[in-house]
Amino acid sequence: MEEGAWMVSLVEELEAREVAARARVEELRERIAELTVRLEAEREAWSRLVIARETVAEVVADLPDVELPGVASVARAEPLISDARVIGAMTVPHWRQGMTAEVLPGVYRDIVEVVADAPGPVQAKQIVPRIGLPVQTGKIEGTRGKLKRLVQRGWLTEQVPGQFAFPHHGAGPGSVNSR
Template identity: 40%
Template sequence: MSSPLVRALTGVGGVVPSLIEALEAREATARGRVDRLREQIARLSEELSRVEVELSRWQITRQTVDEVLADVPVVAGADRVGDAESAVLPLADLVPVVLAAEVSGDAMVTSPAYRRILVVFAETSGPLRCKDVCAAVGLGMEAKHVEGMRSKLKRLVERQILAETEPGLFALSSRAGAR
């Protein structure tokens, strides 16, 4: 006497083909789920990459602002800010400038020396002369320092970050018209 399992395995009663068909159907279902999960993983990986790039940009921006705020020079005769809002608002003009420089890979503009120069302009309301900028960033008034600063300011004018409002007077381009 044989059991149903033995009969199924030996092919008695045609059970083996239906068992194989059932196994194939389950395998196809599992394969379909694997394919859908792989597609989902691929989509999520692409989205993760995009969000990681965005996160990196925000981290760089925050670090840049932290560095700028930590290295705020004192401009002779300028009023010091009394609260956090008035300290941050003038620097808001720098955010698009620094982001654009980072995106374009302009290492000159993102260098610490140029960031200090930009902070000086962000903290003042009017145009500055080279000597004023030299004093604000802690350089001497010797001709080599003043001429070096003039060269830096001219480079920033070429990049349309600063504007030369009059010969020898420089201001942030975003404020050049609002004197």
């Protein structure tokens, strides 16, 4: 085999391996995207269950001298979310009077603080660099999902689609910032 033919076959082999590696990367990206969607759905379901259990415990605690079978243990149950750091699960509580952003998981707190400090409504793509993320489609979409969750839980408003604002729950942004 001549030296030139050997080099051509080597280049072709490298190109074939590159194509195969690219295909594997794309397949893994698709699987990660699917798993990310499933993870978010499970986190949301978990969060709703935690809130339901806590609500039942609060209601039972407020009932005067009422004994309900099996409910007393719910009221005394250990919380699923403790002060310990839980990896892989972020619960965003519903906003209530007197709550500050300090109760939110870190990235959600950062988002609320950025929105509260903004002079007007902001878009996800404006928030991403302010919370230290690269301006990439995936990061923008992930932030948009978090913004939507914060709207659902009463922390932010979205009067115009894609435009998020701080609702000023009777307090200025200074009470929101944890810094």
